[in-house]
Amino acid sequence: MEDRIIRTEYSDIMQKSFIDYAMSVIVARALPDIRDGLKPVQRRTLYDMYELGIRYDRPYRKSARIVGDTMGKYHPHGDSSIYDCLVVMTQDFKKIVPLVDGHGNFGNIEGDGAAAMRYTEARLSKLTQENFLEDLDKNVVDFVPNFDETEREPSVLPVKIPNFLINGSEGIAVGMATSTPPHNLAEVIDAEIAYIQNDSLTTKDLMKYIKGPDFPTGGVVINKDELLNIYETGTGKIRIRGKVETEKGKNGHINLVITEIPYTMIGMGIGKFMADVAELAEKKITNDIIDISNQSSKEGIRIVIELKKDTDVDNFTNLLYKKTKLEDTFGVNMLAIDNGRPETMSLKDIMRACADFQFEIATRKYTTLLKKEQEKKEIQEGLIKACNVIDLVIEVLRGSKDRAMAKNCLVNGVTDGINFKSRESKAMAAQLLFTEVQADAILEMRLYKLIGLELEALIKDHEQTVANIYRYEDILESHESMSMVIQDELGKIKKEYQAKRKTVIDNRENAVYEEKPVEEIDVAFIMDRFGYAKTIDATTYERNKETIQAEFKYSFVMKNTGKICLFTSAGNLHTIKAMDLPQGKMRDKGVPIDNVSNYNASDETVILVASQSELNLYRLIFTTKSSMMKTVDGGEFDVSKRTVAATKLTDGDELVNVEVLKEQKTVILRTEDGYFLRFPVDTIPEKKKTAVGVRGMRLGKNDFVRDVYYLNDLEEKTVEHNNKKLELAHLKITSRDTKGTKVRI
Template identity: 40%
Template sequence: MPDERVQPIALHQEMQRSYLEYAMSVIVGRALPDVRDGLKPVQRRILFAMHELGLTPDRPYRKCARVVGDVLGKYHPHGDQAVYDALVRLVQTFASRHPLLDGHGNFGSVDDDPPAAMRYTETRLAPIANEAMLDEIGSDTVDFASNFDGSQQEPTVLPAQLPFLLLNGCTGIAVGMATSIPPHNLGEVVDALIALIRKPDLAEEKLLAMVPGPDFPTGGEVLLGSGVRDTYATGRGSIPMRGVAHIEEVQPGKGRHRRGAVVVTELPYQLSKAGWIEKLAEQVNDGKIGGIADIRDESDREGMRVVIELRRDAEPQKVLEELQRRTALQSNFGAILLTLVNGQPQQLNLRQLLLRFLEYRELTILRRTNHALKRCEDRLEVVQGLIRALDDLQRVIAMISEARDAATARASLQVHLDLSERQADAVLAMPLRRLTGLEQEGLRKEAAELEQERTRLRHLRDDRDTLLDTMVSELKGLRKRYATPRRTRLVEGGDALVAQRAAAVRPNTELQRQQAYEALAGDGRLLIQTDGAVRIVTPQMLGRLHLDQAAELGELPPPARLILPVAEQPALLAFSAGGKVALLRWEFAGQHPGKLERFLPDSLHGEQVVQVLPVPQPASGSLGLLSTDGRFKRLPIEDFLELSGRPATVLKLKEGVALQRVVPCLEVEDLVVATSTGRVLRLAINDANLPVLGRTAQGPMLLRLLPGERVVGAARAAAGGDVLLASRHGQVKRLQLESLRPCQRGAMGQIGLRFLERDDALVDLQSGEAGVIGVTLEGGEGRSLRLKADQLAPEDCGGSGTLLALKPGDAVQQLVPLIGGP
């Protein structure tokens, strides 16, 4: 191989390029449907191949193996089983609301039974696919492209007359993204399309009233609420759905007493009946669901009927509620309205989906009109040429008979009768029967009709209102022929029902926390100390500890971080050095006091907890996160109000960087940040200085650190307030906010504490709001002291603060402001 053909490339670059190409191939070429016809490429190729084979609804069924072979050989060079699986789904009446194929044979069942092999099953196009999907494909309505080997032409999209993406739904998993669109009722969707044609800015409430929810082919119930609204408003949501069941009395056998039974007649969409019965039997055997004596599947061709026979002492309504709470009889459909728009994946809401389809439908009608107009004009040109020749028939006969050959005759006709080449060819090819009077009259009548049709088509092409009226009339015709009554019932109050089920499905944490809280004494206090101890103490015990009073250096109890009344049931956030946050389950400390890690999720074990904060009440403002590299970002307090049992990542950190401090922020206050050299920076809390960002952002850099310098803390202060500074060698200072000049991000700030010794360094900065400040020392022997903040005189930047009476070798570790109090 010549050297110039060898191009060195880094392995990671080649891997990135190859992976992206593969990902886009899967996204565009396999997994996601097109917003225009609602089909994936394999489905489009199956329908087009069957159209080419002539498998219309009025023709006999053809073996599926023949269809699969045609699709593989001409359009889709992938596995035959993948093509057959896609074909099967297009046939299944329990998977599609309006199946595009009509099948003959075993195509599977709701019990997850597999379909028969393709050599046994037969198929043909369904009427709705033949008329509303393929009827206009010969009218130049869509573009064609070469197939994989250039031997055939295939459509890039089918001329759909209805939004099948919504009617049948779609499920697909691509690389890094997925789509899951529920099926809908044809009549409701067409009504919404017509309303949007008439009024493109139709109000959101009216649109949702026309399309109130999905319409699953298997029936069931949809619980209306925020899930449905979020899906249609944003393109993503969780739609609660539920099976249909009723209570009746059954006769178990001859001579036996009648018993109550729960009879399930409809299951949620895409739930296997046999799988559901099997899992239900397991839960009954394990004792998780009681009151059930027997489970029988009495389903037949008439419909589904699963009989759950109850014991004589069981309450049928309670058993039904248990089935809905503990089994998939009530489940969620995770909707993601992701589709290809101009070859790019986009998440659309309901209005955007409908408008995109209307744009495409308008384009196909316009292209169909132009195609019909061209054919009409071509035919009219030929007919006019024939009429002109018949009007001077003797002369035409003479010219043809005198001509030496056909080319001479054509040229003579074009010159003497002013005919075009197409007209001259038509005259030469005219049969003798055209010379009869009746045929001549027929030609003149056809010419008049063609002229009238040309006028109509030109008006349709040039006048958009007429085109839209045509679209509306065609949609109404399709609705009349193919719309069916809604199968899925809509149930109001879905949010309350979902919350009730969630409380029953996950009783282990929330219910136990509530039960543990109810067992606590109403006058108790929650105490969290610097050594991580969490316990519930009585006011009398708290009084004996004197944690809210000043104390000189000595062997004291570890300073308190929080003392909060149990009666207020505070929500506490625990922040880890890794940038994660979780709710502290402190309610269990009443029976089992212990270290902080005991009351955190298991996934946080081993991580250092840097701060515990009560959620501000009322919930306003934001929380600021300061990292050790000098970055700071704010998150809205709303992001912390609905934390589940799992920890959430709120700060994306680089390697070697940790979370340093969490600061409650209000935009009427200032933020003060300090470094180990005594440098202090004051910034106004606003979007310009400290923007509110997303959870995974790192935040802007507040200050550049000098070599060997590190961030030691941050605190907020209101106008006229102050902050507390502490150095390693025991200097403690109450610094007035007004003595600091306001700065911008990246400024050097000013020296806030002048050290008395050259080797000293700042170790902490805290807010001056707390009444009691604990001072812990390094070494871990438990020696500490407590100060009253108001005993320290306020100073400006020039002051050196108060020097603590430390023993030789002692060093201050941190300041611990007390939150709350007895």
């Protein structure tokens, strides 16, 4: 066959291919169907368990068996997705009504994962078996070929309850995501019954039954007034808080006990919450915390925070709401597949879709049952008629040469070839005229059916069949009758599976935390040459000042409410709150400075460390490697951001020196090639921190400023140069922006 070259626009092909891919992910993987509230992987897993006979009243089967069979028959997308789905359907802390009964380690609320599938076992829950899968044999839903067309699977399960709302759903597709909170089963069923009775009900009317979400973890929804808009639009944010109680602790302390957590904290969120609470104490945001412990067990959540005696509990609780995930938001986007299309649905839309589906499966169910009852009625009437003329029927059977001859006589009255005892029998046989179905039933009838009691039972069964036909026809012909049947069924499900609401729905004020004023005291900041920093008591510093200045690279006294400023070679200014540093003893190690700031030791070097309060009183002199210099008012560095640019650098340049200008009179620049230049400090102009500055010294090719020194009047300072001592005060004072002198000693 000759190759065919199709010329087309590349962008058109890409667009079509991406749309096809996106719709495949949306419909076949990520989003639930509004009718049964299940994603394809959930639907296939439950159906496979049903097919394998893993029922709620039978023994558990290995999860690996379920996963392997589901993957081989229906869901060829990897075992991990199927097992993850199976695990979630067993977890009562994620599903308000678990669909699978798990046996073994299926993970816990604190984020520990499930055991491998070869260790765990599962079976269908009773609710799932009776209300998700029970009517599959009654032609209530369409069956479609599986991925390789070797099996058939239901396109949707005949779920009798609005599962999309009850268990909620989360999924990320291409360009869209679904996030529906779980709801109380009894409330949802009540709302569904109310809608079936009156489909003109508004979302506001339906919310008289559905108060709001009902999370398996409990908690408190605090924005009740916003829920109506969320359920009318299908989108919004639900604010939830954990449940907090107080108890008397040891030694008069107060125990704050968290007994319920926000739904969003499931998993590693509990560990993160405890770390956040510990951080509040470490950063001295609060001094009320003595200890925190997780005492959760099978009985439920119990996180205990031990507080000091005089703690303002309400204020501290508000702090937890503000600074931790004890108060969080659940983003709602009730997106589902409706009539083959992804739609964001309101509460009424969901009720409408679920009610329509109930009527659809009820219609198909009772149509199938009616057909079966009509077939049964035909057979029963034939058997009763045959019993009334049993002698004649036996005469036909005995006189026939084969089954076909006997059946032809029973159905069509053809008596040719059949031996009868009399002409009367032959004439009567010609008038039997059974249907083909009745004739087959008569030919297969056993002799015990001729017993009197059996005949009576047959007549009673026929009466029941006639009553069933009348009932099914009434259900199919009367919308009101079908509506009553659906409502009765929903009522029975509610009665058997209803549970008390776990989540409180309320309006609560925003958490307001009033910070206690910090007592302002003097502390000493000290930092060694390895970058470990801390603060110590100011009196301790004064007593050991000479030792500290000898052992530590930077040290100064400041207020505990102040900030430390780090100027680096990259031209950055990093600020650190003194309260973010640990306060300890002189011999304590401290913390690495890059742990409490944005400073990165691998990319930059610390040039100067000073307190912000000191900088506000003076100017600073900046000197770069390329000899650019300027003075800047220290007030410009009183910033709120943790990191800002302290100066402007040209490409390839870096800061060599930053000095606080106090009583210095002259500055000496020293280059790598051994040139020295001494000139007055007051010849350096004052600029803004965003300026590059002016040239301090003319440099030779490939030469650069290596060191910067400052002198006061009559001050002597010695540096080592060419392995000899050089008195800087002996250098001649010249002008800025000259080459300087090469010193040879």
